[in-house]
Amino acid sequence: MYNNITIKTLAKELNVSIATVSKALKDRHDIGVATKQRVVELAHKLNYIPNPYAGGLRKRKSKTIALVLPEVADSFFSLAINGIEATAQEKEYHVLIYLTHESFTKEQAILKDFQSGRVDGVLMSITSETSTHNHIQELYDSGMPIVFFDRVCESIDTAKITTDDFEGGYKATQHLIDCGCKKIALLSISTSLSISNKRMEGYKKALDDNHIKFSPSDIVQCSNDAEKSYNSIKKLLSHRSRPDGIIATVEKFTTNTYLACKELGLFIPGDVKVISFSNLPTAPILNPSLTTITQPAFEMGKAASTVLFKALNKSSFNLKQESIVIPSVLTVRGSTATQTK
Amino acid sequence: MYNNITIKTLAKELNVSIATVSKALKDRHDIGVATKQRVVELAHKLNYIPNPYAGGLRKRKSKTIALVLPEVADSFFSLAINGIEATAQEKEYHVLIYLTHESFTKEQAILKDFQSGRVDGVLMSITSETSTHNHIQELYDSGMPIVFFDRVCESIDTAKITTDDFEGGYKATQHLIDCGCKKIALLSISTSLSISNKRMEGYKKALDDNHIKFSPSDIVQCSNDAEKSYNSIKKLLSHRSRPDGIIATVEKFTTNTYLACKELGLFIPGDVKVISFSNLPTAPILNPSLTTITQPAFEMGKAASTVLFKALNKSSFNLKQESIVIPSVLTVRGSTATQTK
DNA sequence: TAGAGTTACGAAAACGGTTAAGTAAATAAA
DNA sequence: TTTATTTACTTAACCGTTTTCGTAACTCTA
CATH class of the missing domain: 1.10.260.40 (lambda repressor-like DNA-binding domains)
Incomplete structure (x- = not known):
């Protein structure tokens, strides 16, 4: 009204x-x-x-940004939203939220709409399905400031806020090796996502540095569909030569990994050690407590929005030079303990 | 741009x-x-x-709704957002998200802005601090359709989507009693929130029905501040006459309860049984797995937005008669098991 | 005391659309 | 053939602001 x-x-x-x-x-x-x-x-x-729209119409800006996320039921994104919303409120901007649910076509449709002047800038984390970037490039070329965070689009020359994914993958792998793992599987969420590929590269490098031969079958492509993922993981763990270490590259594979182990009667960390990229607040109270690589989610959201708002304030600001890589941290807990309790 | x-x-x-x-x-x-x-x-x-704003200005509507939440790092709200965003996308509405971080003054400021015509309707879950409702009433009186979900404001005569909080509190308590608990503490998040009070009423009724005397000291007011909550819980459990059952009325108290028990060397469920109102996906893999009362969060978000959109489509629609109560479900797991494993 | 500069305001265009009302031409009805 | 109706547009007002430009009235200055 x-x-x-x-x-x-x-x-x-x-x-x-x-x-x-x-x-x-x-x-x-x-x-x-x-x-x-x-x-x-x-x-x-x-x-x-x-009326903000009347003024905005005249001034040709909306004081609104778009936040485009694959999903929100992920601790990383939840925390990132906090950081983003906090700076937006401070700068008196408004935040339109859009969820792609990992659907490429949805992402396309959502971005298309932004050419209308609805928002002054966009903050986004791309879909795991996104492999072509024309829709993003088109928006960017139209003059829209875009800042990627976490799941970035490499080919677009703008600011990207990420964690050290390669190092994270390396650290996770090295940690498992240090804990005595000989055969390490990687649960991957996408073949196109740079975040996924970089973590995998780090994983490969660590294997190589430790003279462990990489086997493509140790990379398990998990789906967005929870049930399918569960089956993939169970299949992996049922195999004769099952891994003794698992790296979950995204948080949501954790529960399924734990449940699959339980179902198969495998003990964590005795039979298989698990490490997950995760921001779960319940990591310390899982059974067993979960060793994690955690990303500073809140800070990343804050950094991304801060950079975006800078760009919105002065047109001279060059987003291309504003990429930031924030280190992730390894927290060792029970799921990779070397002696079963 | x-x-x-x-x-x-x-x-x-x-x-x-x-x-x-x-x-x-x-x-x-x-x-x-x-x-x-x-x-x-x-x-x-x-x-x-x-340009959506140009047309909107003329037509005097924004095709945008506001979503006002206390926080997003809570599985309930995460899931609710999904439901809300899904229907909004379907109805071609846009969603502005605002976080109050449980701050009453922020809530006031946010709602005030809505009188500008920025949004056509609002979906909200109030702050735990919110005890006066003038700011909401004022907005509502100005003709803004408002739908509450979960944390509703009783005194405002509009649609409210809730779970059966009284029954939830009752069920949780009865379950603990059935498991043999004699002294049950309730971790409360607010004295003013109806959701909190109703759960407490259910708790009291269950105690009464089982001829257990209610003691005010068994209600522990936990703060929004995680550390303070932790200390309150630890204090509760350190007491000579500590409870043998704990009901966490909101998800975020779970981790602290588990950690406090660990720190104090108390075993769950042996020494103290725990049940939590929660939508944690990790509930089954906690140590021990967590008995929960879960709310159908996605459905609630969906119901709330559906009702709101109905009101936005026809002015004759009467929000006052659209309140819905959706049942919560009790899932029994390890944290209330009667025999320690 | 004429000219220049200041102060305090208003008229009107602009932002990008929507829509009620008007109109010329074509077509149908009488 | 005249009148009524329909068809296919255009004009102009409007939504609620912002902002450029203009202009009276007043104050200085020389």
Whole structure:
């Protein structure tokens, strides 16, 4: 429901022009102090609240950004939203949220709409399905500032806020090796996502550095579908030459890995050690507690939005040079303990 | 960055008036088929995308709703967002997200802004601090459709989507009693939240029905501050006459309860049984697995948004009669097992 | 005391659409 | 043939702001 009291109401009531009211409210120098006060007082008294879209139309900006996420039921994204929303509130921007649910076509449709002027900038983490980037490039070419975080699109030359995914993959793998694992499987979420590939590269490098032969069959492509993932993991663990170490590259594979082990009667960490890229607050109280590589999610959200707002404030700002890599941290817990308790 | 190609561009290019273009794009009857086709073709060719705010200004609606949440790092809200976003996308509405971080003043400021016409309706779950409701009432009185979900504001006569909180509290308590608990503590998040009070009422009723005397000291007011909560819980459990059963009325108290028990050397469920209102996907793999009362979060989000959109589509729709109570479900797991393993 | 500069305001265009009302031409009805 | 109706547009007002430009009235200056 639209507000009924506008700048016109004030103007009429005070016998001044709407221009005067507008300028008075903005405290412009060319309005007399007495008039300013009259305007401000009445505005307050009548609870006048300016229509943001009218002003935005004229000023050609919306003071709104879009946040495009694959999903929200993931601790990383939940925390990132916090960081983003916090800075947005501080900068007096508004945040439109869109979930792609890992669907490429949805992502396309959502981005297309942004060419309408609905938002001044976009913050996004791409879909695991996204392998072509024309839709993003097109938006970017139209002049829209875009900042990627976490799941970035490498081919687009703009700011990207990531964690050290290669190092994370390396660290995770090295840790499992240090714990005595000989055969390490990697649960991957996508073949196209750079985040996924980099973690895998780190994994491969660590294997190589430790003279462990990499076997393609140790990379398990898990689906977005929880049940399918569960089956893939169970299949992996049922195999004769099952792995003795598992790296879950995304948080959501954790529960399924644990459940599959339980079902198969495999003990973590005795039979198989598990490490997960995760921001789960329940990591310390899992059975067993979960060794994690955690990303500073809140900080990443904050960094991404901060960079974006900088770009929105001065057109001279060059997003291309603003990529940031934030280190992840390894927290060792029970799921990779070397002696079963 | 605003889109540069507008209805004017099309009009000029085709030598017709902007009205013709506008109507042609809307497939109005008073435009010739030939013209319509020319317009549509050019619009497509030039990738014309209408500015939503311009049209919205004229039509006096934004096709946007606000989603006001205390936080997002809670499985319930995460799942609810999914449900909400799904219906919004379906109805071609956009969703502005706002987090109050349990701050009453933030909630006030956020709602105040909505009187500007920024959104057509609001979906909200109030702060744990919110005890006066003038700010909400004022917005509602201005004609804004509001639908509450989960954390509702009782005193405002509009649609409320909740779970059966009283029954949930009762069920949780009865379950603990059935498991042999004699002294049950309730971790409460607020004294003003109806959700909190109802769960407590259910708890009291169950105690009463089982002839267990209620003691006010068994209600522990936990703070939003994680550390403070942790200390409160630890204090509770360190007490000479500590409880043998704990009901966490919100998910986020779970981790702290588990950690406090660990620190104090108390075994769950042997020394103390724990049940939590929670949507944690990791509930089954906690140590021990967690008995939960879970709310159908996704469905609640969906129900709330569906009701709101109905109200937005016809003004005759009466939100007051649309409250829905959806049953929660008790899932028994290890944390309330009667025999320690 | 004429000219220049300042102060305080208003008129009007603009942002990008929608829509009610008007109109010329073509067609149908009388 | 005249009138009524339909068809296919256009004009212009409007949504609620912002902002450029213009202009009276007043204050200085020389």
